Amino acid sequence: MSQVSDRGEATPAQRAAAADPQTVQAEQQSRGDRTLNGIAMMLIAVSLFSLMDGFVKWLGDDYPTMQIVFFRSLFAFIPLAFIIHRMGGMSSALRVRRPGGHLLRCLCGTAAMSLLFYAYSQMKLADAVAISFAAPLFITLLSVPMLGEKVGMRRWLACLVGFVGVVIMIQPGPGVFQVIALVPLLGALFNALAMIYVRSLSRTETNASIIFWFTVSTTLLSGVFMPFQWVMPVGWDWGLLIMVGLLGGGAQIAMTAAFSRGAVAVIMPFKYTSMLWAVLTGWLIWGETPGLHIWLGWPLVVLSGLYIVYREAMLRRSPRTG
Numbered sequence: 001m002s003q004v005s006d007r008g009e010a011t012p013a014q015r016a017a018a019a020d021p022q023t024v025q026a027e028q029q030s031r032g033d034r035t036l037n038g039i040a041m042m043l044i045a046v047s048l049f050s051l052m053d054g055f056v057k058w059l060g061d062d063y064p065t066m067q068i069v070f071f072r073s074l075f076a077f078i079p080l081a082f083i084i085h086r087m088g089g090m091s092s093a094l095r096v097r098r099p100g101g102h103l104l105r106c107l108c109g110t111a112a113m114s115l116l117f118y119a120y121s122q123m124k125l126a127d128a129v130a131i132s133f134a135a136p137l138f139i140t141l142l143s144v145p146m147l148g149e150k151v152g153m154r155r156w157l158a159c160l161v162g163f164v165g166v167v168i169m170i171q172p173g174p175g176v177f178q179v180i181a182l183v184p185l186l187g188a189l190f191n192a193l194a195m196i197y198v199r200s201l202s203r204t205e206t207n208a209s210i211i212f213w214f215t216v217s218t219t220l221l222s223g224v225f226m227p228f229q230w231v232m233p234v235g236w237d238w239g240l241l242i243m244v245g246l247l248g249g250g251a252q253i254a255m256t257a258a259f260s261r262g263a264v265a266v267i268m269p270f271k272y273t274s275m276l277w278a279v280l281t282g283w284l285i286w287g288e289t290p291g292l293h294i295w296l297g298w299p300l301v302v303l304s305g306l307y308i309v310y311r312e313a314m315l316r317r318s319p320r321t322g
Contacts, residue, residue, distance in 0.1 A: 038261030045254035050277030052247040060121020064229040070222035075245025087208035105197035115187030129278040130298035131184040136305040137162040138192030164301025294320035
């Protein structure tokens, strides 16, 4: 006998089952477990990315930035093959509906990676990481002209607070700004542009396609520089360069899994724990300690970023702009 009425409504038995406290509790437990799993995956992703950043800084004194980017991209294919398989395989990865959008996303992503890798090699690791936290602010600003999104007064104020934090960190002085501090800031801008293009592409392209073609293009673009900048790795440096790619690919898998298991507003704040890793790594290996300007500025950037993520999550539940 069918348990659904002729009008397509649930029967009393179904409504009772749906209202059963044990059923509701089980569903809530399942959602809670997925969220906790997502948080754990984000923490794994942050730790892998942070370890990769430490290797990039270590290698940066002896190898050109584009050579490190090349190894990061080439050997990322090994772990990324797993996630591409899970997302539909090569047939899904090769499918392209908007090649121009992929090209722009790839150019911005490659520029962001190159600038941040260079900043890691030239600055205190924690300083570069802290300034790169400006990316969510740029995403909010760029979403208005590029995606047609509406941003309310509260999010504009959050951006203003974040930029105050950025200005504090890049230390304006007689020369207006510390020039090297502009490198990770520019990297954050290109990262924001890349994320804007990912948002746009996700409307028509598969995740497998976005990931695959970005990795292909980054490998090819950085590979163009290899005949002119190649430095033959020696000893353990081969292993470190390969590990940069494996760690980056593995971190991307973990981060993708994190956002598939929990809401962005819940998962995203744990990404900022990378600052703790950067401070610890810089102190243990290079004896670096962030200056007062970093400690004063980065909390403002983080708080504004968290508020923006929170507001976006709220606006998905409500038609109002805020």
